[in-house]
Amino acid sequence: MNIMVCISRVPDTATRILVGPDGKTIDTQGIKYVISPYDEYGIEEGLRLKEKNGGTVTAVTVGAEASTDILRTALAMCVDKAVLIKADIQKDSFFVAKNLAEYAKEVNPDIIFMGRQSVDYDSLQMPSMLAEFLGMPSVSVVSKLTIADGKATAERDIEGGKEIVEASLPCIISCQKGLNEPRYPKLPDIMKAKSKPIEMREPVQTDEKVTVLGMSIPSKQRIGRILSDSDGDIDELVRLLHEESKII
């Protein structure tokens, strides 16, 4: 099987976020970057599928030169091939999806794994967009998956329950926690990954569909009233919820 995995480079989830000097993006000083956590499920699922059915796993990212670091991590997890579509000033997600589509049209994958969301802009949009550009079906936020007889059977959480979605191959799966336990790269593989080639590609340009006007740190004013565990204070809490907040 020809398996493609799309990965995104994001700040480690514990990072403190500050607004950068342009007022529109984050201050990148001192930030440690990682593969977006959901994309690790995608890599793992791709590797397991290959181990079962044979084939190749290709990791692709759209980003600046710095993004080679996450491709090296993917190589250390033992993907066969790594591709960087160069984008020095990264554009909106439409640009990323179009570029992933251009690449996919060339290599014709049987299945594409992506993360549920890239934990920077948190949009959950790329899998459906890319699928539409490729004329493929897709299933978002998948926590269980079987591939057999030319189709994918995927389970996903919906409000109040779960649903099973069947999709014909080729298709796109966006991965949610629970799908698998991603492997840790082994030391020898980390060493080997350092000298493996990374294919560099020039991007196609697109119109800017979305323009960010500003970024801010939300500061919802919380009441911040601290109470003790005394009977009187708990009565007070109930009164506050009832009379002040009018919730109960």
Add this chain to the structure above:
Amino acid sequence: MNKILVFLEGQNNLLKRTSCEAISAARSLATAAGIPYVGIIINGNKEQVKYAGEYGMANVINAKHELMDTYSSTAAASILHQVIKSENADVILFAGNAKGMELAPRVAAKLEAGYMSDCVGLEILDGNIIAKKPVYAGKAQITAKVNSDCKVFSLRPNVFTATKTGEAITMTTKDYAPNLSEDDKKAFVSALMKNEGRMDVLEADIIVSGGRGIKGAENYNLIESLASAFGAAVGASRAVVDAGWRPHSEQVGQTGKTVSPNLYVACGISGAVQHLAGMSTSKIIVAINKDKDAPIFKVCDYGVVGDLFTVVPKLAEKVKHLTGK
């Protein structure tokens, strides 16, 4: 801008609350921009269409096709595309629930349109829509505008208020027969499993969540009885889910669900950034924790410093007394 189209989802003989929120958001945008707003429902019924009217939506298009008897995201996108073109609509709103978050970007891609997901604010400024969206797990927020002629947005549930107009209106309903073939149905829902008897955190007005402070699955009945006193859904931190005390469907946070209930009660939860990512837009946050320095107290409206094993049952009893639940 020409016309707003809202994707509506039925639930029994009503509409989903998130759909009503989207109608209300459309109504204020339409008023500010001086343009009409219409709804699209797939295989809807009369009652559902009428219910849209209670929120001020006078025009609803009911797209009917037997291939949609079981839901298909690919076919739904095709229907929406056809309706958008025939209505000449250029602002498309979706509720940001499981279905909407999957469908909206597909429709945007069909239209080659810009899309802003998970919006928490939409307003008209100089004839353009300015959208607000949380990024970096809610640690920051962006304001942005969509440049393409067609603009697609999804709305975070429970952020926009659904308000009925209280006026009787004359409804016009159009039946629409979309062109669909089996080929449009490359993905379809083949089975549904309801969480019987349990309220989902995504649909609840109030959520009571437990953290590692609860110490074991056997103590979760404390959280459940507080939840039932409030009429709330039960949630959990990742520590609790990873320990196997609760199912992943209840996890709130970055790798779980993003919720914004009217009230979120965190019991024995420290308030790690990844947990806050899933609940920081809740309207009121109550924290119960024995450590007065726990980070959760920095983001709460009301905090109780104390042992949850005594505070939670006491609170449950007092709330029950008030609500009668």
